[in-house]
Amino acid sequence: MRFTVSLPPDQFDLQRCIYSGQVFRWITLAEDRWQGVDGGHWYRVTQKEPGLYEVETNGDEATFRRLFRLEWDAQAIREELLQRGPELEPYLGSLAGLRLMAPSDPVETFFSFLCTPNNHIARITTMVGALASYGSPLEGNLYRFPEAEVVAGIPEAVLREQKFGYRGATIPRAAGELARRGGRAYLESLKSASYEAAIEALISFPGIGAKLADCIALFALHHTEVIPVDTHIWQAATRLYFPEWRETSMTDLKYKAVSRHLRERFGEYAGWAQQYLFLDSVLNWRSRAKG
DNA sequence: TAGGGACCTGCC
DNA sequence: GCAGGTCCCT
Numbered sequence: 001m002r003f004t005v006s007l008p009p010d011q012f013d014l015q016r017c018i019y020s021g022q023v024f025r026w027i028t029l030a031e032d033r034w035q036g037v038d039g040g041h042w043y044r045v046t047q048k049e050p051g052l053y054e055v056e057t058n059g060d061e062a063t064f065r066r067l068f069r070l071e072w073d074a075q076a077i078r079e080e081l082l083q084r085g086p087e088l089e090p091y092l093g094s095l096a097g098l099r100l101m102a103p104s105d106p107v108e109t110f111f112s113f114l115c116t117p118n119n120h121i122a123r124i125t126t127m128v129g130a131l132a133s134y135g136s137p138l139e140g141n142l143y144r145f146p147e148a149e150v151v152a153g154i155p156e157a158v159l160r161e162q163k164f165g166y167r168g169a170t171i172p173r174a175a176g177e178l179a180r181r182g183g184r185a186y187l188e189s190l191k192s193a194s195y196e197a198a199i200e201a202l203i204s205f206p207g208i209g210a211k212l213a214d215c216i217a218l219f220a221l222h223h224t225e226v227i228p229v230d231t232h233i234w235q236a237a238t239r240l241y242f243p244e245w246r247e248t249s250m251t252d253l254k255y256k257a258v259s260r261h262l263r264e265r266f267g268e269y270a271g272w273a274q275q276y277l278f279l280d281s282v283l284n285w286r287s288r289a290k291g
Numbered sequence: 292t293a294g295g296g297a298c299c300t301g302c303c
Numbered sequence: 304g305c306a307g308g309t310c311c312c313t
Binding site for chain 1: 292293294295297298299300301302
Binding site for chain 3: 021113116117118119120121122123124170206207208209210211212215228230231232233250278281282
């Protein structure tokens with residue numbers, strides 16, 4: 001079906017959302033045209049003018065609006081974040097329209113973030129696309145991401161041939177463990193678990209540490225109060241809140257302290273704050289690397 | 292506990 | 304050299 005979405009640009013900037021490291025299954029078809037997959041749905045989106053998107057999909061308007069959390073008022077959330085942390089102003093100011101997304105398929109998100117450690121976004125996108133092609137076809141060359149059992153059955157050698165490197169071993173191993181615990185139903189059950197319980201469950205997977213567990217809790221299980229502390233957030237957090245830890249390396253203890261501080265400061269909107277801090281850091285990594 | 296190094300590949 | 308880290312080792 002086809003429909004249009006009309007929102008002010010400061011409420012919704014699709015390009016910023018899909019290239020901010022939350023999802024890895026979108027490509028740019030033309031300057032103002034994108035294509036993406038989320039769960040069992042594909043979307044082709046054309047920006048007709050600022051604030052007006054035309055969407056073609058095998059899903060419907062509700063699935064699209066859920067994916068981008070369009071029912072959340074981004075302006076109100078930005079104001080709330082500024083109340084809780086005025087120091088966020090420079091980060092929020094230049095990234096209008098960026099939104100925290102809500103990917104619908106926890107299995108797809110689980111494996112997407114298993115591709116991210118010690119990696120960069122361009123290659124992550126390639127790898128997630130390669131894994132997705134083991135799933136069932138949706139339309140053209142678009143696939144629904146496969147279940148854990150299927151990923152578990154991919155031989156390490158095959159993934160290594162596909163340039164997965166050492167992740168060719170860790171991904172099927174984690175998949176086997178997920179399948180053993182019940183696959184999709186297991187991840188769904190963690191949605192209603194407490195943050196602490198979900199993290200404890202996720203962190204016991206091979207290849208998943210504190211950071212990936214937080215990413216999966218935020219993007220797959222929709223625990224919006226979570227703020228994964230990656231290298232970018234670590235830089236920002238030590239600059240803003242833990243100056244005594246600047247230039248030091250992260251440890252388990254520091255991770256917990258920073259994570260808890262940010263979670264308590266920004267509450268249920270911590271995930272949104274993370275998105276602004278992360279994208280700002282990625283876009284400015286050149287200048288920031290200098291000093 | 293806190294450090295330090297290895298790990299695949301690709302792009303600066 | 305270093306990427307949205309994790310694991311293993313002193």
